[in-house]
Each structure stands twice: as structure tokens, then as C-alpha cells.
Amino acid sequence: MMQCTDIHDRYLMRLITKKSFLYTEMVTTGAIIHGNATHQLDFNKSIESPVALQLGGSNPDELAKCSEIAESMGYDEINLNLGCPSERVQKGSFGACLMIEPKLVQRCLNAMKQSVSIPVTAKCRTGIDKIEDYDFLKSFVEGIANQNIATIIIHARNAILKGLSPRQNRTIPLLKYDYVYRIKEDFPELEIIINGGIDSLIEAKDHLQKVDGVMLGRAPYDNPMMLENVDKEIFGEPQKRISRLDILKEYLNYLEGLDDPKIRLNQVLKHIYGLNKGLKNARKYRYEINQIMKEGNLSGSFERLSSYLA
Numbered sequence: 001m002m003q004c005t006d007i008h009d010r011y012l013m014r015l016i017t018k019k020s021f022l023y024t025e026m027v028t029t030g031a032i033i034h035g036n037a038t039h040q041l042d043f044n045k046s047i048e049s050p051v052a053l054q055l056g057g058s059n060p061d062e063l064a065k066c067s068e069i070a071e072s073m074g075y076d077e078i079n080l081n082l083g084c085p086s087e088r089v090q091k092g093s094f095g096a097c098l099m100i101e102p103k104l105v106q107r108c109l110n111a112m113k114q115s116v117s118i119p120v121t122a123k124c125r126t127g128i129d130k131i132e133d134y135d136f137l138k139s140f141v142e143g144i145a146n147q148n149i150a151t152i153i154i155h156a157r158n159a160i161l162k163g164l165s166p167r168q169n170r171t172i173p174l175l176k177y178d179y180v181y182r183i184k185e186d187f188p189e190l191e192i193i194i195n196g197g198i199d200s201l202i203e204a205k206d207h208l209q210k211v212d213g214v215m216l217g218r219a220p221y222d223n224p225m226m227l228e229n230v231d232k233e234i235f236g237e238p239q240k241r242i243s244r245l246d247i248l249k250e251y252l253n254y255l256e257g258l259d260d261p262k263i264r265l266n267q268v269l270k271h272i273y274g275l276n277k278g279l280k281n282a283r284k285y286r287y288e289i290n291q292i293m294k295e296g297n298l299s300g301s302f303e304r305l306s307s308y309l310a
């Protein structure tokens with residue numbers, strides 16, 4: 001998620017779950033090739049893996065080149081964004097608007113696939129604008145599957161390109177989980193991951209009766225502790241509990257250890273807003289974080305924040 005799932009947020013998430021597959025924010029091919037997004041590619045394999053790099057683009061050669069770079073950096077998967085509806089992305093002719101250009105999507109995925117040996121996957125919507133019929137999605141998925149792409153993540157809503165903001169595009173179009181389930185029935189050999197509006201592990205488990213995986217976006221970003229039981233409940237691993245306080249301490253130690261004068265505290269501290277979700281004094285906790293951001297200094301921050309997480 002843009003501005004959210006950066007290297008630091010992924011560090012935070014790994015304190016809570018070792019097994020969940022993590023995704024970067026979308027990084028455009030232009031930004032990688034012209035070199036102004038190197039920080040978005042930052043990745044600490046030994047700590048974060050498994051992680052997929054999500055690419056945004058529509059030029060097969062550029063996507064292939066960026067895929068090679070991602071593989072050489074140790075990413076575990078490359079995902080092509082076919083679901084972002086933002087105007088900026090539409091102007092660049094990638095993201096969700098590619099759903100009406102299935103042949104181009106196929107060429108892109110094919111070029112990516114040819115250039116690397118790690119898995120290449122796609123993330124799309126159920127449809128675009130007024131195209132609501134299931135057969136559109138089915139034929140789109142079929143075209144992708146024909147490129148030997150084995151995994152498709154489907155955000156179970158249409159993307160509306162004109163008239164809705166990206167934020168509205170994540171709430172207003174109706175959720176169509178049944179379309180995603182039908183895709184799994186029609187393409188049983190594909191790994192189908194469902195996404196959109198899933199807020200709890202209980203809901204996730206229900207979806208797993210029908211599809212192969214569940215992608216969670218806003219819920220764990222807003223409340224990282226919702227993942228505290230995921231390794232046990234979903235992946236069957238022994239339970240390893242870590243308290244909110246230990247997460248806070250480890251995360252702040254990690255940030256201080258980076259000793260990076262360029263680090264933007266407002267970017268890296270917003271990831272812990274959600275750590276106090278469900279506890280008292282949420283506003284005071286947020287206020288204190290904002291103060292630390294303003295002051296630009298992490299020393300003493302654990303003492304200032306810990307009482308809000310106890």
C-alpha cells in the first residue's frame with residue numbers, strides 16, 4: 001500500500017507474523033528505471049522475506065527489466081498492479097485501466113515471466129467502470145492464466161476510473177466475493193487470492209473455504225495486532241506471542257539503530273498509530289506520536305509512548 005508498506009512497516013509486521021506473505025507498495029517502472037525511487041525498493045531480505053515487489057507499468061520491456069532487478073535484490077515474487085484507479089496512474093496508462101487492454105497485459109506478464117525465475121503474479125479488480133459481467137473477469141483471468149501465471153489476487157470490486165477518488169474506489173463499488181469464488185471454481189488449477197473489505201481472521205478463514213488465500217490491506221495497517229494469531233490460526237505454527245510493548249520497544253530500537261539522518265519520522269512513526277487500537281487514550285497516544293514527529297528526535301520516545309500500550 002502506497003506510503004504504508006515500506007521497509008519499516010514490513011519490519012514492524014514481521015515482529016508480529018513470520019509466515020504472512022508481505023507486499024511492497026506499488027513501485028512504477030519509470031521510477032525504478034529513472035532512478036528516483038530507490039528508497040521504495042529498499043528491502044532487507046533476511047528479516048522481511050517472503051516479500052513481493054509490486055510493479056506498476058505497461059511497457060513489457062521495462063517491466064521485464066524491473067523484474068530482473070527485483071529478482072537480483074532477493075524479492076520472492078513480482079506482482080503486476082492491474083487495480084489502481086488513481087488519475088496519476090491512469091495518465092501513465094497502467095494500473096486498473098489495463099483491464100480493458102488484456103492483450104497488452106498478457107504481453108507484459110509474459111515479458112516479466114520470461115525475465116525471471118521467481119513467481120510473477122497479478123492483482124486486478126473484478127471489472128472496470130460499468131463492465132459488471134462475470135464473463136469479462138473470466139476472460140481476463142483466462143488470458144493471464146495462458147501466460148503461465150499461477151497466482152492472481154482479485155480485489156473484489158470494480159474500479160471506477162472517472163468520478164471516484166482512489167479512497168472512494170475502496171469503499172463505494174460493491175464487493176463481489178461471489179465473482180472471486182466463481183473464478184476459483186472455473187480455474188481450479190490457479191491460486192486465487194481474495195482481497196477487499198476483510199477485517200478479521202474469522203472472515204479470512206471463511207473465505208479460505210472457497211479460495212486459496214486472503215490478502216489484507218487496511219485492517220492490519222490500522223490494527224497490526226489483528227495479526228498476532230495469524231501464524232497459529234492460519235498457518236498452523238506454534239503460537240509465539242509478542243506484546244504491544246515489546247513491539248514498540250523493538251521497533252523504536254530498530255529505528256534508532258538505523259542511525260539514518262535522512263529518516264522521516266512522520267513516515268516511519270505513522271506505522272505505529274494502530275498499535276494502540278482497542279485500548280484507551282487513542283487520541284493522546286496519537287498526539288504524543290505527532291509531537292515526537294515534530295520534535296524530530298526519538299530519544300525517550302519509548303518512555304513517552306509505552307504507558308498508552310500497557
Ligand SMILES: Cc1cc2nc3c(=O)[nH]c(=O)nc-3n(C[C@H](O)[C@H](O)[C@H](O)COP(=O)(O)O)c2cc1C
Binds near residue numbers: 004083198215
Ligand atoms: C493508503 C492505501 C494505499 C494503497 N496502495 C496500494 C498499492 O500500492 N497497490 C495495490 O495493489 N493496492 C493498494 N491499495 C489497495 C489495497 O491493497 C487493497 O486492495 C484495498 O485497500 C482493499 O483491501 P482492504 O479492504 O483489505 O484494505 C492501497 C490502499 C490504501 C488504503
